[in-house]
Amino acid sequence: MLFVPVSFVVALLLVLLFAALVRRNDEIRANRPFLALIALCAVQSVLVGLRWGYGLSEVRFILPIAAGLLPPLVYASFRTLIHDDHPRGGLSALAYLAPPLVILLLILTIPWLIDAALIVLYVSYAFAVLSLGRTGPDALDEARFEGALPTFRALQIAALALCASALFDFIVLLDFEWTKGANVAAMVSSANVLGLLLLGLAATVAGRNQPEAEGKVAPEPPPAPASAEDRDVLARIDSLMLTQSLFRDENLNLSRLARRAGIPARRISGAINRLTGLNVSQYVNDHRIREACRLLQETDHAVTAVMFEAGFQTKSNFNREFRRVTGVSPMAWRERSARV
CATH class of the missing domain: 1.10.10.60 (Homeodomain-like)
Structure with a gap:
């Protein structure tokens, strides 16, 4: 009987979410960060299935890099829902690429630090994502009013998914310490795919509440609350x-x-x-x-x-x-x- 890992089923669901968002042809440009996030979640889910479902050990070099790219992409996606008067251009792109580059460097030099680095990375970006919505739904000023609250909830879910991933990575570290990794396959195949699915759902909800493109907003002077x-x-x-x-x-x-x-x-x-x-x-x-x-x-x-x-x-x-x-x-x- 053909064995199909659960992560492959999750990848299929993420592809369907991707297609549902792409069908909104008038908003594809605005939704690019969220589309990229869903696509990355689908790819990572397939990699998890290949590594822990079929034992394809070569994937172990690709998985950490994909995992390192995920948190900054989550942050970048939700950041598009907040107006920025001073976009940073290339510097911002370099900042988002730095985590996976650091993970690549660790793979080549100090591989035993990768898991710890990913835990710190996921927790840090979870707090960074939460900080985007620290003033509530009004902080997401580029989200439609119709979906401001669901989008704000999606942001919270995305941050929770990042924290959950960090927690399970920590549990995996403990499992390697205590049982030499006897339970890793079961934990990773269930925990990671759940986190990826949550991120994909959150990205879909937030992406659907992107408005149609419009002209730039003039810079805001400091508020004078009288x-x-x-x-x-x-x-x-x-x-x-x-x-x-x-x-x-x-x-x-x-x-x-x-x-x-x-x-x-x-x-x-x-x-x-x-x-x-x-x-x-x-x-x-x-x-x-x-x-x-x-x-x-x-x-x-x-x-x-x-x-x-x-x-x-x-x-x-x-x-x-x-x-x-x-x-x-x-x-x-x-x-x-x-x-x-």
């Missing part, structure tokens, strides 16, 4: 929402809102946070829910049609946000408003 200024900023944003119905834009994100308002993104985020107690995604969704409530009360449109017209793209997000704002489902709200 209460009177906060009120002026919020009044300007409220006016844009009411007069231009910006909330209907499915690609709306914090950077795009800043461009339309002519106000720095951090100033918008700070004003909304301080005056409403909401993040910008929740603030925009509040406008969308108010519009949905109006449509449910004044028209006989189907709930799905109302969802799209109000600016939502997924039923799960629409229902969740509708309950957050009104406390009931869209159908229950329509029935209740009809009795009033």
